[in-house]
Amino acid sequence: MTRTDYPWLLPSAMAEPDGPDGPDPTPAGKPPRRTVRDWVVDTLAFLAAAGVGVLAAEAAQQAGNAEAVVVADQLVGAAACCALWVRRRFPTGLAVVLLVVAVVAPVASGAAMVALFSLAVHRPFRPVALVGALAVVTTVAQPAVRPDPTTSYLVSAVAGVVLVLLMVGWGMLVRARRQLVAALRERAHRAETEAELRAEQAQRLAREAIAREMHDVLAHRLTLLSVHAGALEFRPDAPPAEVARAAGVIRDSAHEALQDLREIIGVLRAPGDTDGPDRPQPTLVTLDALVDESRQAGMAVVFDNAVADPATVPAATGRTAYRIAQEGLTNARKHAPGAEVTVAVRGGPGDGLGVEVVNPPPAGPVGAVPGSGQGLIGLTERATLAGGRLEHGVTRDGGFRVAAWLPWPS
Structure with missing residues (x-):
């Protein structure tokens, strides 16, 4: 018009x-x-x-x-x-x-x-x-x-x-x-x-937020599926117990991926505040469960959590920290399989919250891994919107490091 x-x-x-x-x-x-x-x-x-x-x-x-x-x-x-x-x-x-x-x-x-x-x-x-x-x-x-x-x-x-x-x-x-x-x-x-322009912009921002959320959630689950499915493919003679364990992980990961997807889509239909209790969002308290899940998938993860009471971290800050750690573990699993990954969380009220995920270089050659790097770009934007910053890059020994600082008001 x-x-x-x-x-x-x-x-x-x-x-x-x-x-x-x-x-x-x-x-x-x-x-x-x-x-x-x-x-x-x-x-x-x-x-x-x-x-x-x-x-x-x-x-x-x-x-x-x-x-x-x-x-x-x-x-x-x-x-x-x-x-x-x-x-x-x-x-x-x-x-x-x-x-x-x-x-x-x-x-x-x-x-x-x-x-x-x-x-x-x-x-x-x-x-x-x-x-x-x-x-x-x-x-x-x-x-x-x-x-x-x-x-x-x-x-x-x-x-x-x-x-x-x-x-x-x-x-x-x-x-x-x-x-x-x-x-x-x-x-x-x-x-x-x-x-009308504001409504269109709000819809576009909502779509982008949903896309980032789906990437953060599903990439972790689907990587687990890929790892265990690859293990079954290359080790058909594995012991029945190990095959059953891998099949169980695949089943649980697929179920959890569908559940996460269903919950994210359900946010679109949920009335009221998007930060309300109906929205299924992880926090820093659930970071232990994420590390345990990665260990069960066969990863060697060293978790160093220096935050005395993770429940006191603001919900938005805890969600961002969780997504950063999740993306770091997902990338380490894809690009450095078998390497020991270190996840460190430090900080306190007034000092901010620091999250660091470091993995050494892979022990051997790694085949082509699908991915466009959009996860790190989205996390950088997410950290910036939260008032913090995020850095990522190759370390001197050939590994990879993701480090972020997020504000934590006193």
Whole structure:
């Protein structure tokens, strides 16, 4: 949706807003098709101008003017009223002509006032001010050219000037109100557009968060499946107990992967706060279980947890630390199978929480391992959003190190 969907919001429409009788002509000069409202408004304007013209004709006849002058006034007044039907196309020119004609033919005064009002609605201040000044001059000159015996010149001139100011002020008030309405519509349209953009951005961020969460959870489980399935493939003659143990790990890992996936998808349907108790998120307390699970899968893991009470770590910080350790163990299992991995957690309130996962280089050649490195990129972003930092890279001896620092308020 663009501004062109609302033609009244375009700059040309702001400069010449719709008058009381419908939209202005198109830029090419061709008037748009009249609506029922246009016909009603034009008819009322014609009747109002004609009523004023009839009163002016009766006053001219009572003033003792010749019959030919009275007939000429009536013909000019009728032509002036009929000319109001084209005021949409020529508002400025029509107003100037009718104001000049009204000087010698008071019967056209009603049509001149309607044209002046329409001009004030359709055009900006400068042309309205110029034509308004002309209207004041013609209104003051009219009693001198066609005096009314029943009214003094001063009263007629003052009444005419007041009427001109009233028409111009009323028309400019209508114009200002319509500009205000157009501005409010534009603001509402902009607010709707911005709300849609914010909603789309929120959806995109939610998708990215879910994708990171699914990667962090499933990569660990699926790596276990891959390790044990590979062991069964390359050792078909393994003892039955070892085969049964590997098959059990595969079954448990597949079950837990499905359970984790089901819980993550369930977050989308869960009402309320995303950090509420319904959301199944690990913390630093569950890091022991993660290490035990890796050991059961055959990894050699040295776990050094120097945090006295892991339960006191903030939930968000504990989740981030858990995901970092999980990703480090997953990468070590894939890229350095059989190597001893060290997981160290240190810190306290006010000092922050440090998480480090280090593994030495693999003992032998490692085949191509699928992966794009998106896990470490996501963890770096996650740590940064949490107010901390994460570093990762190859160590001097050819191993790999992942180290992160997370804030822990005192």
